Amino acid sequence: MTRLRVQSFGVSLDGYGAGPEQSVQNPLGVGGLEMMEWFFPTRVFQKMYGSGEGETGVDNRVAEQGFENLGAWILGRNMFGPVRGPWPDESWRGWWGEEPPYHVPVFVLTHHARKPLEMKGGTTFHFVTDGIESALAQAKSAARGKDVRLGGGVASVRQYLRARLIDELHLALRPVLLGSGEHLLRDINLRALGYECAKHLAGERALHVFLRKT
Numbered sequence: 001m002t003r004l005r006v007q008s009f010g011v012s013l014d015g016y017g018a019g020p021e022q023s024v025q026n027p028l029g030v031g032g033l034e035m036m037e038w039f040f041p042t043r044v045f046q047k048m049y050g051s052g053e054g055e056t057g058v059d060n061r062v063a064e065q066g067f068e069n070l071g072a073w074i075l076g077r078n079m080f081g082p083v084r085g086p087w088p089d090e091s092w093r094g095w096w097g098e099e100p101p102y103h104v105p106v107f108v109l110t111h112h113a114r115k116p117l118e119m120k121g122g123t124t125f126h127f128v129t130d131g132i133e134s135a136l137a138q139a140k141s142a143a144r145g146k147d148v149r150l151g152g153g154v155a156s157v158r159q160y161l162r163a164r165l166i167d168e169l170h171l172a173l174r175p176v177l178l179g180s181g182e183h184l185l186r187d188i189n190l191r192a193l194g195y196e197c198a199k200h201l202a203g204e205r206a207l208h209v210f211l212r213k214t
């Protein structure tokens, strides 16, 4: 059965999943990189963007597991880029260069229609303007029995949580304070929605908490 999974989602101790004022210079918002400092030293990150070496401990293992058995992704439009409002043109092609690290169909939630964007390495971005259920149905169909990963950002995860559509949510809790930004769980009663903590693991630089829908 295809599951909708959130994996490796960095959260500050005070509950933020992104810093404020996202821009090209600060894709994760001001201060947001601190939330992901557990991920950058891992072998899985270094193989994608760095030297190819990297650490192989708990943080790396959970990050690697997050990429297993994926047939499609869903992203919010701000995770795809910093462009807001109607697309001025088609020049923005994502944060990741010509070969994004997805290698499967990616469904981008937006209010602004755009033609599908085929990239190198098997990633095609499809822009979905008719809501989260539609994006999930399209992603599940594209995933052909594998799982769908919801990559973020915060607004998108919050919507899918409220709709009880996320099956598994892995948070990487970092001992840093952001003070402001996009808060992940404010006013969301996960317990009432039927989520429980299934497991937690201490990594080298984050506490990994795995929530699942009961």
Ligand SMILES: NC(=O)c1ccc[n+]([C@@H]2O[C@H](COP(=O)([O-])OP(=O)(O)OC[C@H]3O[C@@H](n4cnc5c(N)ncnc54)[C@H](OP(=O)(O)O)[C@@H]3O)[C@@H](O)[C@H]2O)c1
Pocket: 008, 009, 010, 011, 016, 017, 018, 019, 022, 027, 028, 029, 032, 035, 075, 076, 077, 078, 079, 080, 084, 085, 109, 110, 111, 112, 128, 129, 130, 131, 132, 151, 152, 153, 154, 155, 156, 157, 159, 182
């Ligand atoms: N902590 C982590 O691990 C992590 C992971 C991923 C991303 N992030 C960060 O999170 C931030 C982005 O999160 P965010 O909360 O700003 O935004 P987001 O969830 O990436 O995108 C929100 C935007 O997507 C579109 N959208 C969302 N739901 C929609 C719906 N139901 N129908 C139509 N369009 C919809 C809207 O864009 P339009 O109205 O403009 O079309 C909305 O403004 C970035 O800083 C990113 O780097 C953090």
